[in-house]
Amino acid sequence: MTLKSKEQYIESIGKMKTEAYMLGKRIPDVTKNGFTRLALEGIGQIYDLSRDERNAEMLTRGEGSGRFNVYCSIHRSREDLVNRVRVARLVCQNTGVCTGSRCCGWDALNALWHTTFEMDSRLGTDYHKRLAKYATMVQGKDLACAGALTDPKGNRALKPRQQPDKDVYLRVVEEDRKGIVVRGAKSMIGGAVGSHEIIVQPGTGFSEDERDHAVAFAVPLNSEGVVQVVNAQPGGEAKLKDSFDKGNVRFGSSEALVIFNDVFVPKERVFMCGENDYAAEVVSRFVLLHRMVLGGCLAGCGDVLTGAAALLAEYNGLSRQMQDRLTEMTYLSEALYAQAIGAAYEGKASPSGAWFPDQLLANVTKTSVTRLPYEVQRLAEDIGGGMISAMPSELDLKSPKIGPLVEKYYRGTHGVTAEKKLRVAKLVESMVAGPGRLGALCLHGGGSPAAAQMTIRQLSELESKKELARKLAGIEH
Amino acid sequence: MTLKSKEQYIESIGKMKTEAYMLGKRIPDVTKNGFTRLALEGIGQIYDLSRDERNAEMLTRGEGSGRFNVYCSIHRSREDLVNRVRVARLVCQNTGVCTGSRCCGWDALNALWHTTFEMDSRLGTDYHKRLAKYATMVQGKDLACAGALTDPKGNRALKPRQQPDKDVYLRVVEEDRKGIVVRGAKSMIGGAVGSHEIIVQPGTGFSEDERDHAVAFAVPLNSEGVVQVVNAQPGGEAKLKDSFDKGNVRFGSSEALVIFNDVFVPKERVFMCGENDYAAEVVSRFVLLHRMVLGGCLAGCGDVLTGAAALLAEYNGLSRQMQDRLTEMTYLSEALYAQAIGAAYEGKASPSGAWFPDQLLANVTKTSVTRLPYEVQRLAEDIGGGMISAMPSELDLKSPKIGPLVEKYYRGTHGVTAEKKLRVAKLVESMVAGPGRLGALCLHGGGSPAAAQMTIRQLSELESKKELARKLAGIEH
Amino acid sequence: MTLKSKEQYIESIGKMKTEAYMLGKRIPDVTKNGFTRLALEGIGQIYDLSRDERNAEMLTRGEGSGRFNVYCSIHRSREDLVNRVRVARLVCQNTGVCTGSRCCGWDALNALWHTTFEMDSRLGTDYHKRLAKYATMVQGKDLACAGALTDPKGNRALKPRQQPDKDVYLRVVEEDRKGIVVRGAKSMIGGAVGSHEIIVQPGTGFSEDERDHAVAFAVPLNSEGVVQVVNAQPGGEAKLKDSFDKGNVRFGSSEALVIFNDVFVPKERVFMCGENDYAAEVVSRFVLLHRMVLGGCLAGCGDVLTGAAALLAEYNGLSRQMQDRLTEMTYLSEALYAQAIGAAYEGKASPSGAWFPDQLLANVTKTSVTRLPYEVQRLAEDIGGGMISAMPSELDLKSPKIGPLVEKYYRGTHGVTAEKKLRVAKLVESMVAGPGRLGALCLHGGGSPAAAQMTIRQLSELESKKELARKLAGIEH
């Protein structure tokens, strides 16, 4: 069995000595920095959950010594797709945040699995073989792979070839027998700072003379020339050390801009290079999976938030009065989950053997994901009361001078200490107002709301629906 | 093969000579009355669709000469539950209305399948055997079975035993070796007028001294003492003869109050008699199925309405401008469908071998069904324009005097005749404002919105969600 | 005082002997036809309410013998605009339907008051004098004036001059010293059948070579060549005679296509003729008033529906359980009202002395009107229960054979008779599903939802809002 423990995972990341910056300075050791450590703990939780035998069926694949983490697997059946959604919910229930990394890498692996197979079949390339080998390596070493998609794009009204600075779309700047050199950046890479590898997918819509942008590959994040700019709020680091002011005391989220300053990629790690006609296919398969999966993620985070709101209601002696609001929170989270399961169940196998969800229902799930969690958030704030936006810090509570006053005036019902109440209220606050809040998870993950709606329009089969109406209205075509 | 054609079905109903009243008068022949005929055509469509070989897998079960209509079947697998939802969507796409009857009978059969099995196992009764025999008979003769559930209830603040008139809950008034005599009524029986049989389920919540209300059975609708009051709008009959003013020119909906005036039920058709502890179980299994199925029904009706709205946009030369609204209609219908599939997929087998959907997700689907279709309806009226509520009648169009003026001023884009435009506009009107409108289908089918919300509350497992929150907030229990 | 009673009004309409058709046949006497009589009763209610001294301040203007109905007045102050909204609510509270006629005539009078003043000032015409004289006549005789706006439009993708049949936009076909001859039609004219006069406004967006469409005028509805096609459902007439099946037993709504077959209009009744640059101004002033007023109308209808739902809850013994839903209904109706009052208060005087609401807030009110009433309707159906879509007819209740059974099984709590319950349930049904339902009132009155949104966009002053943001973000322009 190749499954790493959280400790082994964190240690392995520490050894990589990646070039990561935060708040304008290089992070000496990402396992020690308060902010990034929390993100690593979040990804690490996936490692620990996977070693728990009770989760074996859900979180591992393969047998005996070949058993590996499901996050490195290819979906081989309808059940695997359903499992994908359940895994997302389970992990979010246990972390309360989007850990990013492995989840995006998983989807990238599956998207490329399909597309490289198509390319090899039609173009006689050997990308699929390279990818299969890469996948086996990743499974064997139980690596955390980030998935990269979004280019900075510069002026969106211009095409890639019209950009003053061509690097705003990542591209190949050199190519020889041994490999390629790439330049550019990918933005909003969830969990990059806690990943061993980054799987890079191309953008979409490249024409013949934009072929150098049609590139897919994977590299370790400590490769020469790979620079991460980890997004963080100033002061964030300070507050995260052993403090419950951060809300979620155990796990965190992180996103980074990952820059490729003329990075060399050996040939066997290149999975597309110039096949511009296939770039869109990678993207569309990736977001297809991601748009379904979000239903599970937001249901899981919704569960946590519902539980936290229920606790606050209890601490305030208002459980009965808040009952209908709590039920509505449950309804909203389960509606997301049910849609994701529906999208999974209606999925189909691709010729590569990889399964993908139903495209229409996955985009329907995503559209719901861009709406319902805002109501979940609103209800949590409603139930939590005014303190969600106005409460003292842990430092106030611990101050000898004013701590006793905070304790006196924030005590809850039936001996609930101010600390308990503040801890839960800060968890809620972090989920509705912090950088890892629901909105940040749900709105642009897997593409913009507008992109999902456009896909629904394209798949809405209006002509056949018109025909249904014509028959019932008694109209000949 | 035992599958009847629509014609055979209608003929068989005609021969039954049921005692049905409408608008205060007895209907001499329900196959000839304009209103009830349309309802029969709707149910008949299920018969015809089932004989279409392209639908064989979806709409029939069994092999060779034993092949029978899926509407008389027991759900034997997860796939059967998913199929249940797909059938509902298919039928509604092809009828545009709730035909009632067979659908409720199907759910009643499954609910009783489970409950009679439980009773036999625990109480040593032989209800399940009787029901199995009954099911085989129904399959063999391809009968349309209505399903009955709702008692009139009188004063809802009083318990059954406190009612001034005990008959407001249907009950056993006599019992002997050969059978029982029942008195009371069941309201809102969809498609009763077009059914061969009615399967009667008990209400819920009966105590020991209300045992005479805990009764389940099936009788032909032409049994002595069975009286139907078919709900109709005065004038409705007139307009339905060969007219497109009815909106949906081919199919109709019907509901009836079915009264049991001391009706004798032979022993082999009695499936519960006095087992008050099991009454609630029948109801909860029935609504469990129904609350899931509605997701399919409303998606199917939504498809028709989306198609009709798209036609009107086209006839008015506004297809492009209405594009986003049409996409939203598609999104809403598919969201319902996806949730229903999710509820089906997460279903489980009961000891009887019958499968039932996930209770939480089925109630989530139902809750969505009480909300989303109103937005679908609103969008259809928006796209359709002001004529939806204000347009001339077919009689105006056909009048020699004013017909040409109506034609002149209602003509559409690119040679679309006024008739075409009016036909589709009237179809939309019937689906948003007629008695068979979406709202009528979605709000109280399978129980009230409040009942579904109460079930969600009961299943919301707040304690385990609180535990998730406690862990992330760092709180000991 | 010139105020007519309802009886006098109805008698005066009867004497006009207008050429009105319904269901393909000419109506011999619109005061006797079951359907049109109800519409006349509705308009008549405005007459009766206006003679009630308690409403004098709200419903009349002028003093002593010069006192006249507010429906014939020009808004002379901010308070007049606020009063406009209150009148709409009061009337709808007392009729439960959109009576159409006088309300649209009122807005048309004010829109033309402004535009004729502008034309006279700039072009030296004498339209405003003609209109002032016309207004005085109408006030003196207390006439009900319908307001006409919407042309049939044919192919909406084509401009008026490109239409194969130019008459799809009403136009002047002849003109001489004495007056003009007009041909065309106006659709969706509320209450035309109960109006003395019709005030015709032009469409919008006519170019120089479409000047013959830029025409405004008023004629009595019994003018030679004026033909009405009253929109009705077949069978509707039958059911409306002395029956509570119609839901609202006292008042009705009506809409008609009004056709002008070469109708002569004397010069003094022509208020625009060829001034294509001013056509848009009439329309925009008319809809400006109407979009505000709808907030009052829908609040008034919402009050009735809330009351009806509260009665059903009471009859079913469920008042407490339905309390939150009833509160939400109140909230929604009051939100509409508050917005309309806001739009009125922020209004301004035009140079003509007529006051108009704030354009942005009036369109905001209209946008709310296209959304909130659907939720009001949904809640009413929810509270009303399943019988809203499935209940017996009055004819069933009165049948000697089945009437006692209907009584037995539909009786309510605490001695509420089946008749009472059915009457209220049918009122709700007529307001959520009949031709006079809320949706029909709210969606396209005063123009489509899209038109209101476009106006909001035009008035949204994004540049000044960007400037606010720039300042707070610390950005130089």
Add this chain to the structure above:
Amino acid sequence: MTLKSKEQYIESIGKMKTEAYMLGKRIPDVTKNGFTRLALEGIGQIYDLSRDERNAEMLTRGEGSGRFNVYCSIHRSREDLVNRVRVARLVCQNTGVCTGSRCCGWDALNALWHTTFEMDSRLGTDYHKRLAKYATMVQGKDLACAGALTDPKGNRALKPRQQPDKDVYLRVVEEDRKGIVVRGAKSMIGGAVGSHEIIVQPGTGFSEDERDHAVAFAVPLNSEGVVQVVNAQPGGEAKLKDSFDKGNVRFGSSEALVIFNDVFVPKERVFMCGENDYAAEVVSRFVLLHRMVLGGCLAGCGDVLTGAAALLAEYNGLSRQMQDRLTEMTYLSEALYAQAIGAAYEGKASPSGAWFPDQLLANVTKTSVTRLPYEVQRLAEDIGGGMISAMPSELDLKSPKIGPLVEKYYRGTHGVTAEKKLRVAKLVESMVAGPGRLGALCLHGGGSPAAAQMTIRQLSELESKKELARKLAGIEH
């Protein structure tokens, strides 16, 4: 003229040397601390706006040397109430945050104006005279008065007299000829740290033996025994120094728990002392004003957010595609504003001469305020794109090492620098996710959503609505 400039105001606050704590430590000088300084700048903006002659009519009252800030005034007319809403919008447009203080003090002054008048009339007390004198003093010195209402409440299931610690409801612990001594705390006091005075209102629902809690008074915030615990996020202070990472670079929000450790209040500053029957009246008048005013506040903040979203759309070259979403944002903000104006217009004078908004419409406005801004926020995040939750810090941009890379990859359309884009994106982020986000402003200000709904229910006049329905359904009472 008594109007202070921002500088004079800040200087005067600095001299007070209040006892305020943040993050567990005493703040040496609230005018120098990065966090509190921003809050002072926000309140200071009101001072500066009031001295701008263009705002004189809106922001000042009185004439010549007696001219004073409107924030210290009593509403003397309907127009004053409308002005109240406009002031709220104007100030929020110019600050982008809730500055708290003066706004709550203004409402408290008016609420007490009414209640003290009532008490004096009926009980023969002289509270109103004291208050009038206090108001004159405040006007003359142009003081910023915070308003206090919410007690910590401890276990909400218990009444004040049942609390283990009676101080969880603020109370009088001593009383003599010269004044009273009070103990307890008030939570969520907006802008306390930037206020000269705090006007304390009682809670509600005190019985005869809880009279010591029925106390109203005003004291300077540097009174002996007054301790503030300013709510802040750790690290917050650091980031606020000259950084655009804070989003809104100019103004901030602050809330505090204000503790009264046996504070002496001289008699002339006591406005209620033991009159428990009148406590509820103060509260209900205060929230009545506040619930209306929030419509103006959220409209103003909505304007800023709409402008910021429009800028981001422009910088990304997506203005056209985001047009409908921006229009929806405008609609939502204006709907809030229109409702608030409606509530103001329908207001009435109280016997004291102070005007108050319509109670029903004010609560309707508040209910809308708890819902619509969440959709505004969602749309802003949608338009802003994924960077709203994942962008580099100003420190990254200014770092010599990675700054150029951030600039390269975050540059916008047409020469928009990364700094511009980041500044606006951070402004949006602070308004949707920071402590001063819309949700924090709208949900619990002026009481909980549930409290507003309860008030609507109490005012919904169901009986008169039932009567409307009965008439139209033809039912005798």
